[in-house]
Amino acid sequence: MTLGVNPDENQSEFGTARTQTPSGYSMHPDHEKPFDEWAETIEHIAVNQDREAFTRLFNHFCPKIKAYGMALKSHHTSPEMADELVQDVMIKVWQKAKYFNSDKARASTWIFAIARNCRIDYLRKLKRISSPLTADDLWPVFEEPDPVSVMDLARSSAQIEQVVNTLPAEQITVLREVYIEGKTHAEVAKQTGLPLGTVKSRLRLAMDRLRSALPA
Amino acid sequence: MTNFHPDTKWLSEYAAGTLSDSQALCVSTHFAYCQKCKQEASELTQLGAMVFNTQTNDNESAPDLLQNVLSHINKDPGQADVAPPQNNSQPVTGHTDLPTVIKTLIPEGTDNLSWKKIGPQISIAKLSNLGDTRSVALHKLQPGSTVSDHDHHGLEITVVLDGSFSDQDGKYFPGDFLVRKAGEVHSPCTSNDEECLCLTVCDAPVKFTGFFTRLLNPLVAYQHKH
Numbered sequence: 001m002t003l004g005v006n007p008d009e010n011q012s013e014f015g016t017a018r019t020q021t022p023s024g025y026s027m028h029p030d031h032e033k034p035f036d037e038w039a040e041t042i043e044h045i046a047v048n049q050d051r052e053a054f055t056r057l058f059n060h061f062c063p064k065i066k067a068y069g070m071a072l073k074s075h076h077t078s079p080e081m082a083d084e085l086v087q088d089v090m091i092k093v094w095q096k097a098k099y100f101n102s103d104k105a106r107a108s109t110w111i112f113a114i115a116r117n118c119r120i121d122y123l124r125k126l127k128r129i130s131s132p133l134t135a136d137d138l139w140p141v142f143e144e145p146d147p148v149s150v151m152d153l154a155r156s157s158a159q160i161e162q163v164v165n166t167l168p169a170e171q172i173t174v175l176r177e178v179y180i181e182g183k184t185h186a187e188v189a190k191q192t193g194l195p196l197g198t199v200k201s202r203l204r205l206a207m208d209r210l211r212s213a214l215p216a
Numbered sequence: 217m218t219n220f221h222p223d224t225k226w227l228s229e230y231a232a233g234t235l236s237d238s239q240a241l242c243v244s245t246h247f248a249y250c251q252k253c254k255q256e257a258s259e260l261t262q263l264g265a266m267v268f269n270t271q272t273n274d275n276e277s278a279p280d281l282l283q284n285v286l287s288h289i290n291k292d293p294g295q296a297d298v299a300p301p302q303n304n305s306q307p308v309t310g311h312t313d314l315p316t317v318i319k320t321l322i323p324e325g326t327d328n329l330s331w332k333k334i335g336p337q338i339s340i341a342k343l344s345n346l347g348d349t350r351s352v353a354l355h356k357l358q359p360g361s362t363v364s365d366h367d368h369h370g371l372e373i374t375v376v377l378d379g380s381f382s383d384q385d386g387k388y389f390p391g392d393f394l395v396r397k398a399g400e401v402h403s404p405c406t407s408n409d410e411e412c413l414c415l416t417v418c419d420a421p422v423k424f425t426g427f428f429t430r431l432l433n434p435l436v437a438y439q440h441k442h
Contacts (some may be wrong), residue, residue, distance in 0.1 A: 051286060051289075054286075054289075055282065055286075058282050058285065059277065059282070062277075062278050062281065062282070063271070063272070063278075064268055064269065064271050066278070067271040067272075068268055068271065071271075083278070083281055086278065086281050086285075087281055087284055087285050087288070090281075090285045091285055091288055091289060094285075094289045095289075095292075106262070106265065108265045108266075108268065108269045109261055109262045109265035111265075112261065112264055112265035112268040112269075113261055113265075115268070116232070116233040116264075117233070119233065120233050124347050129347040129348075130347075131237055131344075131345075131346045131347040132320075132321060132344050132346070133237065133241070133317070133320060133321060133346055135233070137317055137320050137321075138237060138240040138241055138244050138317065138346075139230075139233060139240065139244070140244070140316075140317075160262070160266065161269075163266060164266045164267065164269075164270055172267070175263060175264070175266075175267045176267055178228060178229070178232050178234070178264075179231075179232045179263070179264030179267050179268065180264075180267055180268065180271070182232065182233065182234050183234065184229055184234050185225050185228075185229065196225075200223075200224055200225050200228075203224060203228050203260075203263075204224055206263060207224070207259065207260060207263055210259065210262060210263050210266065211259065214259065214262075
């Protein structure tokens with residue numbers, strides 16, 4: 001903990017407003033594989049409102065968002081809900097593209113965070129829960145980032161991509177239950193019969209593996 | 217120990233979006249003071265995104281959904297900005313150096329809340345419930361006060377917002393995140409020269425049974441360390 005930090009400065013996990021054209025941008029389809037091609041695409045959409053680029057982004061992420069919607073272990077889950085989620089998320093991606101900054105987040109992390117928040121808000125709507133705070137208030141995605149938290153993610157993007165292939169199946173299973181199926185650690189422990197501590201330690205092990213691929 | 221933080225379980229449940237709203241409020245408030253936990257949550261979000269990214273049913277195209285989205289953004293191409301205009305009629309007074317999420321929750325400021333004295337040196341302002349059943353409140357302890365030994369029901373989270381307090385386990389400063397379970401008894405006290413403001417979230421249902429006893433149990437602590 002740091003004392004004396006002005007708490008008002010930011011609340012954001014990722015991203016910042018971007019108003020200028022990213023330099024050196026190239027949208028050639030046969031562009032040699034960039035570090036995070038979807039990050040470039042989002043930045044391009046922010047600047048040029050390019051619907052063709054947006055369509056490519058949509059076609060890539062739509063199945064992932066839909067699968068994320070369908071994976072939620074809830075009696076509210078349905079193909080209709082998953083379709084709504086895809087639309088909510090992609091409209092938001094379009095509207096907030098200028099807040100995306102590839103220095104701070106990978107495209108998939110940013111879109112995952114948006115999907116998470118949309119899924120939370122959507123469930124609230126279905127359950128007719130009203131709250132003075134939206135998911136974006138509690139899980140900020142679009143505000144000013146902390147200058148201290150700058151990480152050059154793009155550079156290590158390829159390694160991050162590989163991490164998931166190196167994890168043992170038991171860790172992947174826990175990750176999937178926690179992040180995609182939306183279960184608490186206690187629910188995972190109860191349903192799998194694993195001790196609560198094991199759920200946490202599998203997550204930590206996966207986290208350590210990811211960290212080793214992140215820039216120091 | 218002086219600094220207390222949410223552990224990996226809390227941070228990963230935050231990153232996964234499975235914490236309840238009121239618990240997410242506490243974690244999010246803590247991030248305003250703690251870069252390290254915020255960074256860890258951000259990494260834990262990347263971990264989730266990694267799994268999100270491996271989900272495959274790539275053959276499934278959704279031209280109708282794409283058309284809906286395109287027609288929506290054609291109607292509203294302006295990439296609408298956030299930051300709604302603030303129109304607070306009352307002047308915001310009291311503790312002003314608070315995290316954004318708290319300011320969003322209480323735009324009127326701490327002085328304009330309805331404070332109730334629940335002891336000679338302790339006041340409570342109940343805040344509106346979020347999307348769950350836990351009760352959310354601010355507690356204010358006068359300088360030099362001691363809350364007598366107390367126990368409580370269910371899980372209670374405290375995040376220090378201003379000032380400090382201490383108990384037998386340590387001294388707590390702004391941003392410190394404390395969880396105390398039922399059965400963990402302590403008696404917090406503040407220093408002589410400053411009042412202490414805390415955010416508290418407790419599991420007990422918002423019913424007025426046992427009202428007084430429960431409200432005397434605001435500052436409950438169980439350290440979650442890294």
